[in-house]
Amino acid sequence: xxxxLNAAEGGLRKYKPYPAYRDSGVEWLGEIxxxxxxxxxxxxxxxxxxxxxxxxxxxxxxxxxxxxxxQVGMHLHSNTxxxxxxxxxxxSYGKINYCHNGVFAIDTTYFIDKRxxxxxxxxLFYLIGILxxxxxxxxxxxxxxxxxxxxxxxxxxxxxSEQQFIASSLDRETxxxxxxxxxxxxxxxxxxxxxxxxxxxxxxxxxxPTVPMKDSGVEWIGEMPAH
Numbered sequence: 001x002x003x004x005l006n007a008a009e010g011g012l013r014k015y016k017p018y019p020a021y022r023d024s025g026v027e028w029l030g031e032i033x034x035x036x037x038x039x040x041x042x043x044x045x046x047x048x049x050x051x052x053x054x055x056x057x058x059x060x061x062x063x064x065x066x067x068x069x070x071q072v073g074m075h076l077h078s079n080t081x082x083x084x085x086x087x088x089x090x091x092s093y094g095k096i097n098y099c100h101n102g103v104f105a106i107d108t109t110y111f112i113d114k115r116x117x118x119x120x121x122x123x124l125f126y127l128i129g130i131l132x133x134x135x136x137x138x139x140x141x142x143x144x145x146x147x148x149x150x151x152x153x154x155x156x157x158x159x160x161s162e163q164q165f166i167a168s169s170l171d172r173e174t175x176x177x178x179x180x181x182x183x184x185x186x187x188x189x190x191x192x193x194x195x196x197x198x199x200x201x202x203x204x205x206x207x208x209p210t211v212p213m214k215d216s217g218v219e220w221i222g223e224m225p226a227h
Contacts, residue, residue, distance in 0.1 A: 015169070026154045036158050042151035045117035045124065047087065050105035051079050064099065068092040068108045078102035081113040083121050085128070093145035094134030098125040110147070123163035126170050127155060 018033040026038065050066075053075065058065060061076030068088030080086075082102040088095040090108040098121070105111040117124065131153055133145055158166070204221050205213075212226040 024154075024156060029154070029156055032156045033158065036156050038154055039157055040151060041153045041155055044119055044155055044157065045112050047110035047112065047147050047150060048105075048116050050086075050089075050107045050109040050111060052107045053104060064101070064103045065106060066097060066099070066103045066109060067106050068095060070095070070097055072106070075104045077104065079104050080111050081115060084111050084113040085121060085125055086111050087128070087133070087150075088145065090144045092134075093143050094132075094136075096125060096128055096133075098122065110145070110150075118160075119157075120160060120163035120167055122167035122171070126167060 018035075020034040021031040022034045024030060024032045024038055029038075032038070053065065055073060058073055059076035061074055063075045063078045064071050065073040065075050066086045068090055069092040078101075080099075080102050082100060084099050084103060084105070086097040086099060086103065086105050087110045088108065089110050102113075112121065112124065114121070131150075133150060136145070136149055204216075204224055206225050208225075213223040214226040216222060216224045
């Protein structure tokens with residue numbers, strides 16, 4: 001894990017700080033680059049509602065259908081443009097998916113595409129991801145995400161060119177970290193398998209590799225020490 005953290009820190013250190021910063025006036029943001037703006041979410045993007053599409057009404061096609069928790073099927077038509085952000089509204093509310101292609105967003109979701117924002121969508125995906133939208137619900141019976149709650153958040157807004165640069169940099173750096181995580185997960189799986197094999201061998205074969213063996217007559221045990 002330290003390798004992943006060092007990779008993240010190293011990726012950030014190579015970028016120079018801005019010449020000047022100012023207090024954003026927003027507690028969770030603290031200081032921001034002096035030339036950046038601060039706007040409420042509702043001034044930055046509009047959350048459009050997905051549409052109802054029961055599974056039995058979906059036509060065979062190559063358009064992904066997205067619900068609150070991700071892809072839930074395929075359809076012949078899309079109701080979004082590409083790229084698009086899909087945000088869970090009911091159920092797995094607050095979960096965010098970025099889709100390179102147009103999809104069909106069903107009615108348990110909100111979506112944002114270029115018709116509802118002028119911001120860089122990849123940058124917006126990273127920004128929304130740190131808002132913790134999955135930690136709040138106004139509906140205790142069926143957990144849900146209120147548009148008014150989302151719209152109330154203040155966001156730091158750099159120029160479009162900076163948004164693109166930030167998004168591209170994050171894509172590059174996070175992909176490195178993801179690759180390291182994948183390697184660690186593979187190593188952990190191999191170590192878990194080795195641990196299990198070690199225990200199984202010790203309790204069914206013993207620790208002396210030179211001891212005479214006999215067939216146990218039990219399939220899962222195989223041979224065991226003759227004594």
